[in-house]
Amino acid sequence: MNLNDAKIHKPKTFSLNGSGHSEISDLNVSDLYGWRGRDVTDNLYKQLVEKSPDIIFALSYPDLKFTFLNRAFEKITGMKTAAWLGKSIVDIVYPEDVSLAHEKLKENLNSKKPKNFWLRVRSHKKNFLVLEFQLVPKSTSAKTEGGVGVARDITRRKEWENNLKFQRSLLRAQSEASIDGIFVVSRDKEAILYNNHFVEMWQVNGRVLKTHSEDLIMKHLSGKLKKPREFLRTISESYKNTSKKSHDELELNDGRIFSRYSAPLAGGDGSNYGRIWFFRDITEQKGDERKKDDFVAIASHELKTPITSLKAFTQVLTKRQEKSGDKSMEFFLGRMTTQINNLTELVTDLLDVTRLRTGKMDLNCEYFNLGDFLNQSVELSINPDTKQRIKFDVESNPRVRADKHRLRQVLMNLLSNAFKYSKANPKVIVRVGATSKEAVVSVKDFGTGIEAGKLKKIFEPFSQFRKVDADNMPSLGLGLYISSEIIKRHNGRIWAKSQPHRGSTFYFSLPKSNISNN
Amino acid sequence: MRQENINNKLVLVVDDDTSILEVIRIILEDGGYEVHTAKDINEAKNKLSTCSPNLVLLDIWLSGGDGGKIAEMVRGNRKTCSIPIIMISAHNDGRAIALKSKVDGFLAKPFDMNDLLSVVKKHISH
Numbered sequence: 001m002n003l004n005d006a007k008i009h010k011p012k013t014f015s016l017n018g019s020g021h022s023e024i025s026d027l028n029v030s031d032l033y034g035w036r037g038r039d040v041t042d043n044l045y046k047q048l049v050e051k052s053p054d055i056i057f058a059l060s061y062p063d064l065k066f067t068f069l070n071r072a073f074e075k076i077t078g079m080k081t082a083a084w085l086g087k088s089i090v091d092i093v094y095p096e097d098v099s100l101a102h103e104k105l106k107e108n109l110n111s112k113k114p115k116n117f118w119l120r121v122r123s124h125k126k127n128f129l130v131l132e133f134q135l136v137p138k139s140t141s142a143k144t145e146g147g148v149g150v151a152r153d154i155t156r157r158k159e160w161e162n163n164l165k166f167q168r169s170l171l172r173a174q175s176e177a178s179i180d181g182i183f184v185v186s187r188d189k190e191a192i193l194y195n196n197h198f199v200e201m202w203q204v205n206g207r208v209l210k211t212h213s214e215d216l217i218m219k220h221l222s223g224k225l226k227k228p229r230e231f232l233r234t235i236s237e238s239y240k241n242t243s244k245k246s247h248d249e250l251e252l253n254d255g256r257i258f259s260r261y262s263a264p265l266a267g268g269d270g271s272n273y274g275r276i277w278f279f280r281d282i283t284e285q286k287g288d289e290r291k292k293d294d295f296v297a298i299a300s301h302e303l304k305t306p307i308t309s310l311k312a313f314t315q316v317l318t319k320r321q322e323k324s325g326d327k328s329m330e331f332f333l334g335r336m337t338t339q340i341n342n343l344t345e346l347v348t349d350l351l352d353v354t355r356l357r358t359g360k361m362d363l364n365c366e367y368f369n370l371g372d373f374l375n376q377s378v379e380l381s382i383n384p385d386t387k388q389r390i391k392f393d394v395e396s397n398p399r400v401r402a403d404k405h406r407l408r409q410v411l412m413n414l415l416s417n418a419f420k421y422s423k424a425n426p427k428v429i430v431r432v433g434a435t436s437k438e439a440v441v442s443v444k445d446f447g448t449g450i451e452a453g454k455l456k457k458i459f460e461p462f463s464q465f466r467k468v469d470a471d472n473m474p475s476l477g478l479g480l481y482i483s484s485e486i487i488k489r490h491n492g493r494i495w496a497k498s499q500p501h502r503g504s505t506f507y508f509s510l511p512k513s514n515i516s517n518n
Numbered sequence: 519m520r521q522e523n524i525n526n527k528l529v530l531v532v533d534d535d536t537s538i539l540e541v542i543r544i545i546l547e548d549g550g551y552e553v554h555t556a557k558d559i560n561e562a563k564n565k566l567s568t569c570s571p572n573l574v575l576l577d578i579w580l581s582g583g584d585g586g587k588i589a590e591m592v593r594g595n596r597k598t599c600s601i602p603i604i605m606i607s608a609h610n611d612g613r614a615i616a617l618k619s620k621v622d623g624f625l626a627k628p629f630d631m632n633d634l635l636s637v638v639k640k641h642i643s644h
Contacts, residue, residue, distance in 0.1 A: 304608035308628035309537040315631040316544055344628050362614055405613065 055131070055151040057089075061109055061144050064088050068148075076131075076153050078124030094120035094128045108135040109147045118154060130158040181258075181279040184265070187272055189214040189239075201258070201281055226251040238262055242272045249282070256283045293354045300351040307347065311340045349478040353461065356485045363403040363489060367513055370439045371397035371432040377408045378415075378430065386419065393431040398439035400510045406486045413479040414443040414506045422447025422503065438492075438509040446503040455498050459484040483508070527642050528552040530571035532562045532588060533606070534580045538627075542575065542634070549635045551642075562588050566598055573642045578607040578615055589619050602641040 049056050049070050055077075058068035065088050069081045077092070084092065093101040097119045108114040114136050120128040135149035171193070175182045181198030185191055191212045199209065208220045218235055222228035231250060238246055242264050250258045259280045265273040318333045355361040371394035378390060411430075418428045422445040429444040450458060461481040487494040487508045498504035529551050531542050539555045546553045554569050556562040558580060565571070574592060578585040585605060592598045605616040608627035616624035622641050625634060 301608050304627050305535050305538065308608065309535070309541055311628040312538075312541040312545060312631055312634075316541065316548070319548075319631070340628075360611070364614065364617060 052150075054153075057149055057151065058138075059089055059105075059109075059135075059147045059149070061137075061146045062106075064090055064105055067146065076123075077121065077129065079122070092121045094122060096120070104133070105135065105147075108133075109137045109144050111137070118158075126155070129153055130155045178278075179280065180261075183217075183277040183279070184274065185214045185277070186274040188274075191217055192274070198279065201279060224252050224254075226253055238275065242266075242275075250279075256281060257286045258282065290358070293358050296350055296354045300347045300354070303347045304344075307340065307344055311337075311344065314340060345479075349482060352482045353478055356482065361485075361489065363406060365401050365403050365490075367399060367401050368404065369397045370400045370402075370441070370510070373404060373407070374411055374430065374432060374441065377411055381408065381412060382415070389419070389426045389428050390415070391427065391429045393429060395431060395433040397432065398434040398512045399514065400439050401513045402490050402510055403486075407490075410483040410486050410508060411441070411443070413483045414508075417479065417506070418443050418445035418447070418504075421445065421449075425503075434512060435509075437512055439512050440507060440509045442505050442507045444503065444505040449500040449502050449504055450496070450498040451500055455496060458496055459494065526552065527572045528554065528569060529573050529575055529638060529642070530554050530556065530562070530565050530569065531575045532556045532580065532585065533575075533577040534558060535577075538577075545631045545634055546638065549638070551638065559588055563591065566592065566595075570597075571601060573638060574601055574603045575638070576603055576605050576621070578605050578612050579609060586615065586619050589621055593620075604637055604641060 052070060052072055055072045056068075056070040057066055057073065059065065060067050066085050069085060071081070073079070073084070074081045079092070089105065090098055090101050101119050104117040104119070108117070114134070116132055116134055118130055118132040121131050123129045130153070131151040132154045133149055133151050135147050137144045138146045138148055172195075175193065175195040176197070178195065178197065181201045182193070182195045183191065183198050184193035191209070191214055194209070198204070202221055202224065204217065205220060208216055211217070218232065222231045225231050227250075234246065234248065238244055243266070245261075245263045247259070247261045250260055252258065259282045261278040261280075262275060264275055267273060314333060314336050317329075318337065321327075321329050321333060352361070375392055375394065378387065378392060382390070415428065415430070419426075422428065425446040427446055429442075431442045431444070433440050433442075459480050462477050484494045487510070490510050492508055492510040494506070494508040496504060496506045527550075529546055531539055531546070531553060532555075533539050533542070534557055536557070539557070543553045543555060554565050554571065556565050566574075574588075576585045576588055580588075585607075589603050589605070592601055592603060602623070603619075603621040604623040604625060605612065605619065605621050606625045606627055606629065607613075607615070609615075612626060613624050623637050625637055
């Protein structure tokens with residue numbers, strides 16, 4: 001019912017007679033609500049009081065007995081209203097809160113500026129309820145005679161508040177226990193949470209932190225980095241794309257290296273609440289990785305020197321044997337050459353992986369026609385017997401920009417695998433084609449094929465790791481990983497299709513180019 | 519085994535590994551070239567001033583100083599500046615270093631003897 005629709009009547013005060021609950025002749029509810037002078041009816045007031053979802057009550061003073069309770073009391077507490085009229089409000093208070101109840105009730109009934117307070121009260125429905133009280137004194141000639149009040153059930157709210165407090169304390173404990181520096185930013189770019197580790201690892205200035213400004217804090221952090229602009233640029237990008245996660249590494253001016261991980265704070269409904277940043281000091285870990293990579297690089301380099309002599313001397317010996325017409329050593333020299341080549345491949349792969357891991361694989365790109373180049377590579381790099389197995393099919397001759405040396409390496413790796421796993425059926429088809437945007441190369445064999453489970457991981461390092469067997473050198477399964485990394489660095493794609501016992505086809509694509517070297 | 523040295527072409531090989539020097543000498547001499555060897559930067563300097571090679575085969579990483587310095591030395595001397603230089607290296611950065619040094623060719627270790635002969639033949643004939 002809209003108050004404006006009410007019939008005009010002008011009661012300044014009214015009695016809560018006829019409510020069936022109490023008789024309080026002098027309760028001035030209009031004063032309580034501040035509607036003095038408004039045109040409303042007695043009946044309207046009664047309805048408002050009785051239909052209120054909150055408990056409305058009146059107390060006598062100083063015995064604090066209920067002189068009035070509306071229907072909401074019974075609904076909320078589950079206790080009979082009639083049974084409590086004339087009883088002290090303190091008797092419904094939860095035992096542990098009784099002294100607090102005395103204190104708060106007296107304080108409010110003797111104050112000109114009463115303050116809200118909450119108490120736990122008994123309930124038939126639950127162990128206890130939490131009610132928030134608003135209580136104002138009713139006085140005549142500066143003497144408190146009683147009070148009128150409203151009590152709202154805030155049990156659910158308190159449960160949520162307690163739950164929230166628990167979650168906050170849990171979050172705080174987790175963030176403080178974390179080895180990461182944690183920094184949380186709201187949607188409005190306000191720093192809403194950071195742990196001590198964040199402050200310590202970044203040595204953040206206290207005055208900057210107090211601003212709670214994400215912008216100022218991030219700028220402060222950027223001053224400690226070798227590439228401050230890049231840091232700020234990536235942050236700006238991450239805020240533009242609110243669903244994007246990011247992970248990178250930061251180099252500090254003092255030599256430390258931090259990993260940075262960032263994720264959006266998303267609600268279940270997809271709403272955005274801000275962003276969380278994790279920083280971890282990985283200086284030591286990086287140092288260990290570098291030592292390991294340096295060791296592999298040096299060891300591989302040092303291994304290549306004796307292999308060079310071994311290979312060259314074996315070739316000299318083979319050549320001299322051939323010239324002399326003595327074939328007695330041919331078998332042994334052949335085996336030696338195969339094993340030296342396997343060893344060379346292994347060492348080269350290890351070095352390449354080191355270069356990929358340390359980001360030191362530079363490409364020397366130039367423009368050329370892919371079909372011509374790959375055909376020439378097969379002609380020059382593969383011995384005549386093996387070459388007979390290859391059917392080279394140039395559907396088109398797309399122009400690309402690539403590192404010839406690395407591209408040859410990819411093709412040779414794919415061919416080497418095709419030969420290795422299709423000994424029973426020697427045919428291998430190399431096809432060069434193109435789509436509107438890409439040059440596509442495929443190497444198809446009709447060999448043993450690859451199971452679906454293994455196919456998924458075929459381009460991961462060490463995916464084909466196997467022990468030494470009678471025919472092979474130990475394989476680290478690095479060739480396809482290196483090939484995929486080389487193709488990725490050319491902005492290309494690499495993939496494979498295979499059926500067990502029917503063969504495999506490996507594909508790679510490169511962006512087409514229309515530019516000539518000139 | 520050695521072919522007749524019909525070309526009278528001389529190759530200076532600079533490498534700090536004796537075994538590699540030996541085998542390159544054998545391969546090139548079998549290919550009909552005259553070969554002088556040097557194990558370090560000082561020996562290389564002496565040979566350059568005394569034997570006037572037609573081509574220098576140069577290891578990039580030498581214990582007495584890097585091959586890049588020898589390449590600069592050859593290029594910086596009026597008498598030797600036109601001598602073709604082929605760099606050889608077991609290091610994976612070798613190809614990139616060779617490109618930067620603006621030498622005439624590069625051969626990765628371990629190399630195939632036919633590749634060695636063909637790269638020497640290609641550049642020495644110029």
